[in-house]
Amino acid sequence: MSQLQRIAIAPSQLQQEQILLTKEQQHYLERVLRLREGDRFIAINGKGKWWLAQLEGEKAQILESLTVETELPISITLMVALPKGNGFDDVVRCCTELGVAVIAPVVSDRTLLDPSPQKLQRWLRIAQEAAEQSERSFVPTILEPISFSASLATGTANYCYICEARGSYPHLTEAINQVSTTSEIIIATGPEGGWTDKELKYAIDAGFQPVSLGRRILRAVTAPIVALSVVAAQLESVAFNCAN
């Protein structure tokens, strides 16, 4: 089972056997994922096509096309404000089972936990085990924890949602219905104390759409699992596949 990092690409970026990387993708691959020249990663186009690619500066060389059967058609990144205690273990386990591509743990204004370096190793092990149990083709990428504001600056998706427990926002199910062709979705969920008004404003300014997960207040651990279930159900339903 591969532990290679994945990035989503648009069809226009493919030229013969090469991928022309955008500035944001180069930044993401080199600065966020810390890949170097010659390192391999997986490029996905959101329509079920996956390729093994090799980084070559501003381009990537396609090495081979990959067969995937147990992965979602669109790459989902979950930005999850770290819950207290060992709650994040459950988030990693359940969201891996549900098909998440990237989990970005974030430290928000009301996050109570300061993550230790050993935690990342533990989460990677949990993700590996959960991916095996769910017979996934790939183990999700788990990024190092960074501040929520820094993570907003690294997002590259066309469709970004921030789950907000209070206020009247459209349900995530409705919002996802409007997704047409895309290869990547980012969903952010907050900590036990919720997002601050400032964080919500920054996220909206960065292109995130506030969404609801229903009328009840979910725990910080439950919210990302529910968000991913909603999106996965939609992406794998016949109606979505016909409409897109």
Ligand code: SAH
């Ligand atoms: N203590 C906060 C709630 C925090 S719940 C309050 O009373 O307002 C933790 C996180 O889960 C929230 O920041 C939000 O991202 C998500 N969440 C929980 N319930 C939700 C709901 N019904 N709709 C959208 N997001 C929700």
